[in-house]
Amino acid sequence: MSITIVSSFIFAKKRKLVQIFPDSLRIAWNLWEIRATVLLSLILQAVLISLGNRRKHSTSNWLRFVLWLAYLSADWLATLSLSVLSSSSTQEDGNSKELDHIIKAFWAPFLLLHLGGPDTITASSLEDNELWWRHFLVLLAQVGVAIYIFCSSLGGHVLNFLAIPMFVAGIIKFGERTWVLRSASSDNFRESMFPPPDPGPNYARYMNEFRSKQVQGYKVELGSVIETPKVGYHSNTSQEGIFDGAANLQEAHVFFSIFKALFADLILSIHDIENSKSFFKSRSYGEAFEVIEIELGFMYDVFYTKAVLVHSKMGTIFRFVSFVCIIIVFVIFFVIEKQAYSEENIIITYILLAGAITLEIQAVVSLLCSDWTRLWLSKNKKAAKLLHPVILSISSAETKKKWSNSMKQYNLIRFCLEDEPVQCSFLHNVPMYIKGKIYKKFKKHLYMDLEKVCPELKEMIFQQLLEKSERAKTLEDYKRLCAHKGDWVLKNKNRINEFGWSIGEEIDKSILIWHIATDLCYYSDDMEDQNSVKHQNCINSKLLSEYMLYLLVMCPFMLPNGIGQIRFQDTCAEAMVFFKETKFKGAKEASKEAREELLDVSTDILPAKIKGDRSKSVLFDACRLAKDLQRLETEEEWDNQKKWKLISHVWVEMLSYAANQCPRSQHAQQLRHGGELLTHVWFLMAHLGITEQFQISKGQARAKWIVQ
Structure with missing residues (x-):
């Protein structure tokens, strides 16, 4: 909420403040204000997606400061840019200025894309997850502002139609971020681990049966059967070495699905403890710590990234749709006639489109190099033979680190x-x-x-x-x-x-x-x-x-x-x-x-x-x-x-x-x-x-x- 308040304050006071500057500077400021903020918003997204995942294995205070600053500035800058665009939509007159506003209004869905944030960092801290509802309200408000900007520029131009698929991509991205923040909040994270409601045996039916047998003259006693789960570790995962560490990765995911309850202050069953103990006592210290490191890496992804959603079936569909939308817009914008628009605005639009595609490709690369993808490959041998060599070629030592060690x-x-x-x-x-x-x-x-x-x-x-x-x-x-x-x-x-x-x-x-x-x-x-x-x-x-x-x-x-x-x-x-x-x-x-x-x-x-x-x-x-x-x-x-x-x-x-x-x-x-x-x-x-x-x-x- 403070971001919106500050943005509104800056917008309200802006025109009074610029009066102290010479006319030439005011003209330059009015001309480049929205261009500069939109480009800077793209740069901040590049910083976040490049550095966001490094904090999992880095103890650098400088990295922490840069990410914190970029994380806060990215939302603020995108919100400010939308405010400036909505203001300029009511002040344009003349044909050239109208065309200038149309191409600038086309930038609005890009700002929604930026507000969605990168996959590598959705929350700067756990407190951000608790405020998911605020992000949801901001989503509604900013989508409303972007639609207002879009409607104010309607005039049958090709860019008006191109904005629609970009809106789809932007809303998907922003919606993904809100959903992930909500899922990682303490209440929802805890509820996600509750078992399905279990009413237990049908008491009324049992008692009716008991009374019926007594009426018939039978002597009926109540006995019980104890169903005791087997103690001792029995792995259901494939132990074949599809690639190095595949077995430990599968075991880590099995234990992760059980022991993540510790982060929600939930109680484990003694049988889970015994099975886990049976596994670890038969492993070396190196394997034991490797499994723990992988599990905590999964926990980091749950709390601070979009990994859980992106690696789901629905997330894959969303990612495919948003990527296709951006590609379609880029191709059409490349072939349409653009002479009526200023050269500077055309160049900035190309930069925004290229930046969006680059960020999507970077997200795919991060996705391929993650433990979640390697886990999927460890269970799909045919896909592993095709994709694992590709992953090895693009992965670096940085992506293999689980924590700072x-x-x-x-x-x-x-x-x-x-x-x-x-x-x-x-x-x-x-x-x-x-x-x-x-x-x-x-x-x-x-x-x-x-x-x-x-x-x-x-x-x-x-x-x-x-x-x-x-x-x-x-x-x-x-x-x-x-x-x-x-x-x-x-x-x-x-x-x-x-x-x-x-x-x-x-x-x-x-x-x-x-x-x-x-x-x-x-x-x-x-x-x-x-x-x-x-x-x-x-x-x-x-x-x-x-x-x-x-x-x-x-x-x-x-x-x-x-x-x-x-x-x-x-x-x-x-x-x-x-x-x-x-x-x-x-x-x-x-x-x-x-x-x-x-x-x-x-x-x-x-x-x-x-x-x-x-x-x-x-x-x-x-x-x-x-x-x-x-x-x-x-x-x-x-x-x-x-x-x-x-x-x-x-x-x-x-x-x-x-x-x-x-x-x-x-x-x-x-x-x-860094852990x-x-x-x-x-x-x-x-x-x-x-x-x-x-x-x-x-x-x-x-x-x-x-x-x-």
Whole structure:
């Protein structure tokens, strides 16, 4: 609604504003105003269709900003252009101006085409889906404006008739977008997964039969038959390798149709969980994560693109009709007489037609390279032999990516040492007082790093989750596994009495304590043996430690409610005071020495007894934990790898707990930002049964009369 209001305001004030400019500029503005806005609208559509699908696998903030700006500007510009066209329709006089208006009115359905948006991005965020009704009202309003423009230009000209098929294409496109937004809204998405209404057995008929048998003198008892679904995975999909990954693609789609209910906060059946678990426990970690990645790719398409509609039979018909309409208009416009129209307007019309065809071709290419098409080909061998080589030739590495496969990192001690990141190098020539303000405002954002999610980390996560799942003896055990945030590992290692204090009720406190302790242990091992090569458990621990802190600092909405932000700032404040007193602030070469100085502080008395509860800092609690972890090697003769295995497993359990506690809507939101490891872990946990979203049922009971 704000777009319409702003457009109306600009139109109302436009003629007053241009009075301040010279006549030559006003004439040029009136001449090129509609031409410029229509062309710019086409450019924005090209940007959206080219970049729209990249946000599935990109974490770039610049890409996010460009798409957000283009998404908002595209609708606004198309609406503004229609407003300007409707205004000019009442002001044209003279034959040349009438012809000029006719060809400009022919551009109106192109603007409806632009308002329909590309297939690769229908919603910028989940909130856009909730406002589908507003898009529907805008559709009605803009179609009305376009029809008004069309009617005002009627005069028996060929372009009047050519506008009709363009109107058909434009209305189809806009209608598709509204339908997709409505389907992805929370209420409709949830309702789409409801089973058909089931009235159950005919109670009245059963009771009439019961009474009839009694009247006849029979002794009638009520028995029951339990129909228990078979447990164990039985695939109905083709396992033949039509092309690489075909089997996993089919399996992913089967599970997607079941587990998408998690995004609607619906409950799964225990039999779905058991079948899924049976499948995943027989697969390698690589195959397991690949299936999860494909499923979440399907979820992204459901929430943010037209994929579901485009790959349906009705969508295929709509796409064929709109494409044929555009081609017909282009051919006819090419052959008709156009000398009566200005050369500039003819060129712009050609650009709009060529642009519409190009965007349609690009949409077809995106359609062919999608997992939905590959899924269809995996079930149609004859079509696969013909089309799959074509798809391979036009697809690129970009189209094969399912998500960013990366995790952002954040290190508290580096942040507190104010080790200036590379991103700040552009500030070197900026005046100090300006630099200070910029640095202070954006400091928290400048200390993020990006690391790939390595296969070894995926393997460790999968193996630990699988082990926990297999240890569950009862159905309630599955749900209890969701509540563990490090204590399960410590109990299994008989270390709960020693380290249990660090795993409290608040996950943010545990994250901060274990993050700092992991960091201190990591650099302490370096100082003891500078030539040692870090083994995988050590690397995995550091990666998860800094990833979890990133979530705490930059994405607190993905973690359970708490005072994590307050704890972080208090801990940073205490660390900065300590480093300032020990003269380590800003010293890049002294980062290891600064950590060594922290470990030298005596923690024999609990910090809380000295400081009280005023500050929420956990700096020296973490130092105490780090020393206790180091003693496992020095006093209890643990080897270094065993110590890091314990630390890494604690981190996996905290990651699992956070994944399960994260709101489902936030998991869905992160799909448009390149995806999060947290979301993939949450979905994998559900497939292994580690979830609270299932119901326990023994089977479906069916009544049976026993007549004696």
